Amino acid sequence: MTDLGRLEDLPADYVAELRAHNLVPLWPSLRGVLPPKIPTRQTQATHWPYQTIKPLLLRAGELTPIEKAERRVLVLANPGHTLEKMQASAAMYLGMQLLLPGEWAPSHRHTPNAVRMVVEGEGAWTTVDGEKCPMQRGDLILTPTGLWHEHGHDGTDPVIWLDVLDLPLAYHLEVSYHLNGSRQDVIPGRGDRAYARGGVVPTPVFGRSGKRYPMLRYPWADARAALIALASDRPELDAVQVTYVNPETGEDAENILGFHALMLRPGQSLKLPARSPAVVFHAIEGRARMATDAQAFDLAEADTCCIPGYTAITLTNTSADTPAFFFVADESPLHRKLGVYEVRPDNQPHMP
Numbered sequence: 001m002t003d004l005g006r007l008e009d010l011p012a013d014y015v016a017e018l019r020a021h022n023l024v025p026l027w028p029s030l031r032g033v034l035p036p037k038i039p040t041r042q043t044q045a046t047h048w049p050y051q052t053i054k055p056l057l058l059r060a061g062e063l064t065p066i067e068k069a070e071r072r073v074l075v076l077a078n079p080g081h082t083l084e085k086m087q088a089s090a091a092m093y094l095g096m097q098l099l100l101p102g103e104w105a106p107s108h109r110h111t112p113n114a115v116r117m118v119v120e121g122e123g124a125w126t127t128v129d130g131e132k133c134p135m136q137r138g139d140l141i142l143t144p145t146g147l148w149h150e151h152g153h154d155g156t157d158p159v160i161w162l163d164v165l166d167l168p169l170a171y172h173l174e175v176s177y178h179l180n181g182s183r184q185d186v187i188p189g190r191g192d193r194a195y196a197r198g199g200v201v202p203t204p205v206f207g208r209s210g211k212r213y214p215m216l217r218y219p220w221a222d223a224r225a226a227l228i229a230l231a232s233d234r235p236e237l238d239a240v241q242v243t244y245v246n247p248e249t250g251e252d253a254e255n256i257l258g259f260h261a262l263m264l265r266p267g268q269s270l271k272l273p274a275r276s277p278a279v280v281f282h283a284i285e286g287r288a289r290m291a292t293d294a295q296a297f298d299l300a301e302a303d304t305c306c307i308p309g310y311t312a313i314t315l316t317n318t319s320a321d322t323p324a325f326f327f328v329a330d331e332s333p334l335h336r337k338l339g340v341y342e343v344r345p346d347n348q349p350h351m352p
Contacts, residue, residue: 004027004028004030005027005028005157006028007025007028008142009028010025010028010168011032011247012334016074019302020320021275023266024169029238032121033133037349038310038349039309039310041080041250041308041309041345042078042080042090042312043078043080043081043088043089043090043278043306043308043309044068044078044080044308045078045292045294045297045305045306045307045308046076046079046302046304046305046306047290047297047299047303047304048076048094048304048305049300050119050300050301050302050303050304051300052078053074053096053315054120054160054302055071056074057074057096057098057160058098058158059075060072061098061100061158064092066099066100066103066105066279067322070105070106070108070296071097071105072097072098072105073095073096073097073098073163073333074095074096074265075093075094075095075242076088076094076095076304076306077095080308083213084143085168086167086186087167087168088278088280088306089168089198089278089306089308089331090168090169090255090310090331090335091166091169091278091331092164092165092168092257092280092306092329093112093163093164093165093166093167093168093280093329094162094163094164094280094304094306095162095163095165096119096161096163096223097116097151097158097160097161097162097163098158098159099124099151099152099153099158099159099211100153100158101123101153101154101155101156101157102154102155102242103125103152103153103156104150104151104152104183105150105151105152105247105295106180106181106183106186107127107148107149107150107180107181107182107183107184108148108149108150108151108178108179108180108181109144109146109147109148109149109178109179109181110145110176110177110178110282111145111146111170111176111177111178112140112145112166112167112171112177113143113144113165113166113254113255113256113257113296114142114143114144114149114163114165114166114170115140115141115142115143115164115165115253115254115257115259115329116135116139116140116141116143116161116163116338117138117139117140117161117162117164117282117284117327118135118136118137118138118139118141118160118161118220119137119160119162119282119302120137120158120160120302121135121137121155121158121159121160122137122155122157122159123153123154123155123156123157123161124138124151124152124153124154124155124161125151125152125153125154126141126143126149126150126151126218127149127151127152127184127186127218127231128141128142128143128146128147128148128149129147129148129149129184129211129213130184130185130186130187130212130281131186131187131189131190131191131216131217132186133190133192133216133217134217135159136159136219136220136221136269137220137223137284138220138221138223138284138285138325138327139217139218139219139220140217140218140220140223140244140259140325140327141216141217141218141252142213142215142216142217142218142254142330143216144159144212144213144254145307147186147213148181151294157174157333162282162304162327164256164257164280164329166256166334168255168258169334183245183321190217191211191214191215191216191217191247192215192216192217192218192219192222194214194215195214195215195247196219196222198226201247201248211311213246213253213254214246214316215246215247215253216246218244218253220284221301223263224259224261224325226242226261227240227241227242227261227262227263227325228263228323230242230263231263231265231323237271239261239262239272240262240263240264240265240272241260241261241328242260242261243258243260243263243330244259244260248334252333254333255337256331256332256333256334257329257330257334258277258329258330258331258333259327259328259329259333260277260327260328260330261284261325261326261327261328262277262307262315262325262326262327262328263282263323263324263326264286264288264315264316264317264323264324264325264326265317266317266319266320266321266322266323266324267317267319268316268317268321269314269315269316269317270314270315271312271313271314271341272312272313272315272344273312273344273345273347274309274310274311274312274344274345274347275309275310275330275332275341275343275344276309276310276335276340276341276342276343277330277331277332277334277335277341278306278308278309278330279306279307279308279309279328279329279330280304280305280306280307280327280328280329281299281304281305281306281315281326281328281330282299282302282303282324282326282327282331283299283300283301283302283303283304283324283325284302284326284327285301285322285323285324285325286301286317286319286322286323286325286334287299287300287301287317287318287319287324288315288316288317288318288324289315289316289318290305290307290313290314290315290324291313291314291316292311292312292313293311293312298318302337309331310342310344312347339352340352
């Protein structure tokens, strides 16, 4: 490969004149933006133990009332992007959010898409576009771009959930903003009831629902049952995984990030090939060891980790007796839309 010229090889007066006219020579930086064979990645493999997060989050509840915080969140920041940027990967933001009994997080809407994965607690709810969604452990609740949403808590113990947003992408595109609103009136009907059974949907005699997101709450009880049934019906299947989709179109539940539920059989070790999107794993039930070529860490229940793209992963259930279940978020819908999605089973480059 031909060595390219360096910036310091150019006369200082020439470089100064270029900069005075807002010009930059490409060739000294070309390999930085177009490296050979594999992209430059700032995202680092990062592990956030829940036993570390929870006491700090509860302390935040003591220090800052909800009226002062609006959303009481500790951001799971990837050090590769610097903590100040508050992002887990190039396109994903993660945050652990706390709601205490009797609190109400006021209604607002924003351009980034968001989902909530309930980690712990009972009695909270999220109202999205007038639909009141109960929040139970393992439930996935969508708050897509532009939809009003608010959180409330009628229970007796703290409720904690994991936020996943495409905020870094919206911010990078300079389209990220929010609007505050008033408390919503609850509209009868819930998508998780209307679309409660796989393979059957309401008959559109007079057209479809008219909603871009007809299903906002995906109960963990249903996803878990689907995984167990799939594992039993397909014993030869290595990756027992289901994807959260729009029940009317079959497309991804949201349009930028993908969301999945994964089951590891007792003692199973699953090898996942290197793919272009970064991926987040959150342990809903059980424990596992996460390993890449560079490092490894143990995931306890409710732990979260992020693995950069183009990285092969081995995920091992450390229990010989019980299955382990994970919520998985990745950037695959975005990569497919951009035409850059790749799977590298042999870790060799393959142009899409």
